[in-house]
Amino acid sequence: GENVEQHPSTLSVQEGDSAVIKCTYSDSASNYFPWYKQELGKRPQLIIDIRSNVGEKKDQRIAVTLNKTAKHFSLHITETQPEDSAVYFCAATYYGNNRLAFGKGNQVVVIP
Amino acid sequence: DTAVSQTPKYLVTQMGNDKSIKCEQNLGHDTMYWYKQDSKKFLKIMFSYNNKELIINETVPNRFSPKSPDKAHLNLHINSLELGDSAVYFCASSPTTDTEAFFGQGTRLTVV
Numbered sequence: 001g002e003n004v005e006q007h008p009s010t011l012s013v014q015e016g017d018s019a020v021i022k023c024t025y026s027d028s029a030s031n032y033f034p035w036y037k038q039e040l041g042k043r044p045q046l047i048i049d050i051r052s053n054v055g056e057k058k059d060q061r062i063a064v065t066l067n068k069t070a071k072h073f074s075l076h077i078t079e080t081q082p083e084d085s086a087v088y089f090c091a092a093t094y095y096g097n098n099r100l101a102f103g104k105g106n107q108v109v110v111i112p
Numbered sequence: 113d114t115a116v117s118q119t120p121k122y123l124v125t126q127m128g129n130d131k132s133i134k135c136e137q138n139l140g141h142d143t144m145y146w147y148k149q150d151s152k153k154f155l156k157i158m159f160s161y162n163n164k165e166l167i168i169n170e171t172v173p174n175r176f177s178p179k180s181p182d183k184a185h186l187n188l189h190i191n192s193l194e195l196g197d198s199a200v201y202f203c204a205s206s207p208t209t210d211t212e213a214f215f216g217q218g219t220r221l222t223v224v
Contacts, residue, residue, distance in 0.1 A: 031210070032209075032210035032211075034212070034213075036213075038153075038155075043202065043215040043216065043217055043218055044155065044202070044215050045215070046212045046213070049212070051210075087153050089155055093209050093210055094209070094210055095208055095209060095210045096209070097209045097210075098143065098160045098162055098167040098168055098209055099157065099160055099167075099168050099209065100145060100157065100160070100204075100206070100209055100213055101157045101170075102155045102157070104152075104154050105153050105154065105155065107153070
């Protein structure tokens with residue numbers, strides 16, 4: 001079964017505000033945590049990932065933070081724009097796992 | 113050049129029929145996956161292959177049979193199609209489980 005849980009399932013934010021999505025994982029062996037974005041009718045695409053040897057990673061308006069002790073990691077989107085409206089999927093895995101299983105996804109709706 | 117390509121993009125068929133979806137990647141990746149995305153947008157892993165060997169079968173009904181003739185191809189054959197098989201099927205590939213996965217454009221299967 002899935003080893004990651006995502007909360008909340010749907011998030012509505014005003015344009016310009018920040019959005020935060022959190023994932024929790026259970027397998028202590030996990031050391032790679034990617035986030036994928038899927039726009040309506042499109043394929044999922046990687047937007048950012050983090051490995052367990054760092055606590056935070058940023059790429060322009062998006063960032064990911066990792067708390068290994070609590071086994072959760074979060075996606076932060078600042079200054080949200082309409083094009084950020086999409087479903088976001090997280091995953092937790094490691095080399096040799098051979099299993100890239102995703103959480104159930106979060107629908108983010110940016111209200112203009 | 114398309115990195116991961118699936119054919120067909122749309123597939124409409126009657127219950128009880130047998131159909132196949134083809135997937136090819138030109139990235140030289142060792143790992144390939146099949147996912148099923150239902151109407152709730154949940155991206156559920158079905159199979160994982162590594163170097164054309166089946167590694168993971170996520171308790172998928174045996175009506176679904178993947179075939180990997182070589183490292184670059186992973187096809188999905190479905191026997192005796194049921195209404196509940198209607199979904200979007202995504203193929204993906206990555207060098208290893210803990211690196212970026214690239215998705216095909218998806219195949220929308222509708223069983224009537």
